[in-house]
Amino acid sequence: MELLDFARGPALQFALAVFVLGFLWRIVSLFLMPRTKDRSAARPGTRPALFAATREIIRRTAPDKAFGKHSLFALVNGYVFHVGLFIVIIGFAPHIVFFRDLLGVAWPSLPNNVIYAAGVITIASMMVALVRRFLNPVQRLISTLDDYFSWLVTFLPVLTGLLANSHLWVRYETLLAIHILSVELFLIWLPFGKLMHLALVFVTRSQIGTHLAHRGAQI
Amino acid sequence: MTREINVQAAANRFLAQISGNLGAYMEACLHCGHCADACHFYAVTDDPRYTPAYKLFPMARTYKRSKPPLSWFGGAPKVTEKDLQEWEELLFDSCTMCGRCTMVCPMGIDIASIVAASRQAFVAAGLGPPDLLQAAENARDKGSPLGVSADVLADRVEWLADDNEVDIPLDKEKADVLLTVSSIELMKYPDSLVAMAKLLNHAGIDWTLSSKGYEATNFGFLSGRSDIAKIMIQRIVDAAESVGAKTVVIPECGHAYGVLRWAGANILGKPLPFEVVHITEFLADLKRRGKLKLKPMGDAVTYHDPCQISRRGGATQAARDLLDGFATDFREMTPTGNHNWCCGGGGGVQAMSRAAGLRHKVFKLKMDQVEQTGADTMLSACANCRLTMDESKEHWHWDKDLGSLVEVLAEHIDESNAAA
Known part of the structure; x- marks a missing residue:
C-alpha cells in the first residue's frame, strides 16, 4: 500500500474514530460530573441564563478593558493565527472536497493565492507565538508539555500543507501523504489536551456568564 | 517551625x-x-x-x-x-x-x-497562614476574629450609644431588619456602627443587632475552613430567624457581603430565609424612596470599589446612586467600577502579617489612581479595604484622606427635613 493510500484510508479512519470518541468522552465525562446548583437568590431583574451565556460567549471575543498593554501584542497575534487557520481550513478548494466527501456539504472556495498568503501569515504568527512562549517570563513559567505539543501538531499540518501546495521539497504525493498524516495527528491529539478549548470555550464562557449574571455583576 | x-x-x-x-x-x-x-x-x-x-x-x-x-x-x-x-x-x-x-x-x-x-x-x-487560621478559630470560639464576644459587643454598643447619643438597639425581640457588624469596625472604626445607626434611625427603620449572630466577616471562608464558614453563617441565620427579620444588612465589608449574599445558601445547602443586602444597597434604596435626606457635600472625593461588592458582587451602582447628587465634586478613578484595582488586602490577606510588605506595594496602584483624579479623599464601603489602605497610607506617609462612605453620609443627614 502506498503511503498516500494509507494516509487516506485506514489512518484517516483511525484518526477520525479517535477524534470523535475522544471528543465525546471528554465532553460527556465533564457533563456527567454533578454540577453545583446556585442556591443564592438571584439579583432581581437578572436575564435568563441562555441570554447571559450567549452574551458572554460573544462579549469575551473582544478584549476586556482590564487587558494589560503587555498582552496586547499576543492578543492580536492570537487573532491572526486563529483567523489564518480558519481561512486555510475552510477556504481551500481541496479541503472543501474533503469535507464534501466526509460530511456531504460543500461551499465556495477562496482563490489559491489568498489561501497561500493566509498559510504564510499563519506560519509566521505561530512562530511568533512560540517565540513569545519561550521569551516571555510569564508564559515560559506557566507553559507545559501540552502547550508545546499542541503547538507542534497544529503547526505541522500548516507547514506540510504549504509545502505540498508549493510543490517544494519531495514529490507531491509523498508531501500530501505527510500532510494528511499530520492532520490525523492533530485530530488524534485534539480531545486530550488544550486544543479541546475549541469546545470548552463555549462551556466555560457560558458558565462565567450565567454565574455573574445571577449576581447582577456584568463584567 | x-x-x-x-x-x-x-x-x-x-x-x-x-x-x-x-x-x-x-x-x-x-x-x-x-x-x-x-x-x-x-x-x-x-x-x-x-x-x-x-x-x-x-x-x-x-x-x-x-x-x-x-x-x-x-x-x-x-x-x-x-x-x-x-x-x-x-x-x-x-x-x-x-x-x-x-x-x-x-x-x-x-x-x-x-x-x-x-x-x-x-x-x-x-x-x-497561622494568623489567618487563628482569626477563623477566634471567630468560632469567641464570636469574632478580633475577639468581640457577645459581652464585648454589648459593652461597646452601650458605650457608643451613650457617647454619641444615638439609639443602637441590641437584642430587640422583633425587628424587620437585622444589622450585622464587622469586628474591624467595632474595634478600629467604631464610628461606622454609629453612622449606620444614625442613618437607619433617620429613615425610621425597625432594626436591631443580635448577640446571637452579629459578626458579618467570615474568616472560615477566607481561611479554607469550611466548617467554621458554615458556623458563622448559621449564627446569622439563627439571629435573623429569632427576631423575625426579613432583611439582613451587611456593613461596610466586601467579603462579608460576598460570602453571605452569594455563598451563604450554597454553604448551608438551602436558600437563606431572608434577603441579604449590603449597607450601600440598603441606603441607596432608602434614598430612592425619599427616606434618606442628605445635605450636599462639596469635598473632592473619589470612590474605591471593594471587589466583592462591585466586580463580584453586582452592587457597583449602589455607591454611585448614593454619591449622585450628594457628593457634588465626585471624581471616578481610572479604572473604576468593576475594573477597579483591589486594595491588596481582600481574601483574608489583610489578616496575614507576613503579607504586609506586598500589600504596601499594591497600594502604590491605588495612590496613583487617586492622585490622577485630583481628589483629596478616597471613600470606600469596606472596613477591610479601609484598614488595608490606612496601614499602607501610613507606610508611605501618603497625604490623602481615606474615609467611609457610610460615615460621610451620616455626617450629612439633613434632619430639618427628616422622613416621616
Whole structure:
C-alpha cells in the first residue's frame, strides 16, 4: 500500500474514530460530573441564563478593558493565527472536497493565492507565538508539555500543507501523504489536551456568564 | 517551625469539591498568561510566580492526574510536599480572590473560586497562614476574629450609644431588619456602627443587632475552613430567624457581603430565609424612596470599589446612586467600577502579617489612581479595604484622606427635613 493510500484510508479512519470518541468522552465525562446548583437568590431583574451565556460567549471575543498593554501584542497575534487557520481550513478548494466527501456539504472556495498568503501569515504568527512562549517570563513559567505539543501538531499540518501546495521539497504525493498524516495527528491529539478549548470555550464562557449574571455583576 | 504536610489530604479535599463547573474551569486554561497583567500582585512586582494561572498549578495537576482520559497519559507530575509549601504563599498571601483576572481570561475561568477550593485543600494538608487560621478559630470560639464576644459587643454598643447619643438597639425581640457588624469596625472604626445607626434611625427603620449572630466577616471562608464558614453563617441565620427579620444588612465589608449574599445558601445547602443586602444597597434604596435626606457635600472625593461588592458582587451602582447628587465634586478613578484595582488586602490577606510588605506595594496602584483624579479623599464601603489602605497610607506617609462612605453620609443627614 502506498503511503498516500494509507494516509487516506485506514489512518484517516483511525484518526477520525479517535477524534470523535475522544471528543465525546471528554465532553460527556465533564457533563456527567454533578454540577453545583446556585442556591443564592438571584439579583432581581437578572436575564435568563441562555441570554447571559450567549452574551458572554460573544462579549469575551473582544478584549476586556482590564487587558494589560503587555498582552496586547499576543492578543492580536492570537487573532491572526486563529483567523489564518480558519481561512486555510475552510477556504481551500481541496479541503472543501474533503469535507464534501466526509460530511456531504460543500461551499465556495477562496482563490489559491489568498489561501497561500493566509498559510504564510499563519506560519509566521505561530512562530511568533512560540517565540513569545519561550521569551516571555510569564508564559515560559506557566507553559507545559501540552502547550508545546499542541503547538507542534497544529503547526505541522500548516507547514506540510504549504509545502505540498508549493510543490517544494519531495514529490507531491509523498508531501500530501505527510500532510494528511499530520492532520490525523492533530485530530488524534485534539480531545486530550488544550486544543479541546475549541469546545470548552463555549462551556466555560457560558458558565462565567450565567454565574455573574445571577449576581447582577456584568463584567 | 516545621509542619506535617499531608499531600494526600490536600488531594482528597480538593477532589471532593470538584463539580462539573469547577472541572470545566480546571480543564480550560490555555496558559496564555493574560491574567498576569490583570493581577495587582503581578502588576507591582513583575514576578511571574504571581500569575493567577500559575497559582492553580498544584491543584490543576491533582485534578488532571485523577481524571481520565488525561490520566491515561500520565496526567501530570505528582504534587509533592515541597510544591504545597511553595504554593502556600501564592494561594494565600498573594491572592485576594478579587476576580480581576477572570475579566481578561479568554476562556472566562473563575480563578478566584478555584483559589478558594485550593485553600481548603491546603488547610486540610496542614498549611495556611497561622494568623489567618487563628482569626477563623477566634471567630468560632469567641464570636469574632478580633475577639468581640457577645459581652464585648454589648459593652461597646452601650458605650457608643451613650457617647454619641444615638439609639443602637441590641437584642430587640422583633425587628424587620437585622444589622450585622464587622469586628474591624467595632474595634478600629467604631464610628461606622454609629453612622449606620444614625442613618437607619433617620429613615425610621425597625432594626436591631443580635448577640446571637452579629459578626458579618467570615474568616472560615477566607481561611479554607469550611466548617467554621458554615458556623458563622448559621449564627446569622439563627439571629435573623429569632427576631423575625426579613432583611439582613451587611456593613461596610466586601467579603462579608460576598460570602453571605452569594455563598451563604450554597454553604448551608438551602436558600437563606431572608434577603441579604449590603449597607450601600440598603441606603441607596432608602434614598430612592425619599427616606434618606442628605445635605450636599462639596469635598473632592473619589470612590474605591471593594471587589466583592462591585466586580463580584453586582452592587457597583449602589455607591454611585448614593454619591449622585450628594457628593457634588465626585471624581471616578481610572479604572473604576468593576475594573477597579483591589486594595491588596481582600481574601483574608489583610489578616496575614507576613503579607504586609506586598500589600504596601499594591497600594502604590491605588495612590496613583487617586492622585490622577485630583481628589483629596478616597471613600470606600469596606472596613477591610479601609484598614488595608490606612496601614499602607501610613507606610508611605501618603497625604490623602481615606474615609467611609457610610460615615460621610451620616455626617450629612439633613434632619430639618427628616422622613416621616
